[in-house]
């Protein structure tokens with residue numbers, strides 16, 4: 001393994017729809033990545049920026065938190081949903097970027113009539129989710145026994161195929177639930193994108209890391225305005 005340049009900053013960012021909101025925010029923060037990153041279709045994973053000391057790596061949303069927790073990236077952008085699911089003690093999330101707003105919700109098929117408010121008396125409930133830890137925490141705290149079936153995507157198929165009674169998934173516009181004849185029955189948590197920071201990196205390079213925290217903090221405070229502009 002080669003020694004890392006202490007002045008080089010690696011920022012992990014998620015693939016997917018958050019990019020539409022994230023790219024203008026990175027731009028405002030002075031992070032101007034090479035064209036391939038903006039196009040969003042590239043198979044590249046590492047992207048140079050106009051600042052030779054800053055590089056972006058683009059991975060799945062759950063892996064952003066893992067890369068930052070293990071110090072492979074010093075900072076990252078991750079949803080609160082992902083941060084809460086992992087609960088890595090090695091990271092902290094100092095700034096709510098107020099983008100990527102969505103909710104983690106329990107949903108059921110339109111055609112079923114599961115009395116969600118009475119789940120506690122129903123024996124073991126099967127729930128498909130990408131968020132087994134958060135789901136278990138939420139339902140166990142309410143005395144509901146459940147078996148989580150971990151899936152990595154296309155959760156909406158699971159109740160249709162009889163794999164489970166319910167799903168717990170992110171809802172943004174609600175279009176995916178509607179398209180698959182599912183109904184949102186309970187919001188479990190609200191989420192938005194956060195700046196996440198590796199604690200050791202913050203201790204080792206306080207000036208560098210604090211400078212970036214401050215930059216994103218200032219942007220988040222004006223976020224509502226520039227997103228509309």
Ligand code: PRP
Nearest residue numbers: 153154169170171172173174175176177
């Ligand atoms: C998320 C989530 C839903 C969808 C909800 O998936 O898992 O499938 O978005 O959004 P909507 O309410 O606006 O329809 P995402 O698009 O992030 O892809 P993924 O399933 O690959 O994670």
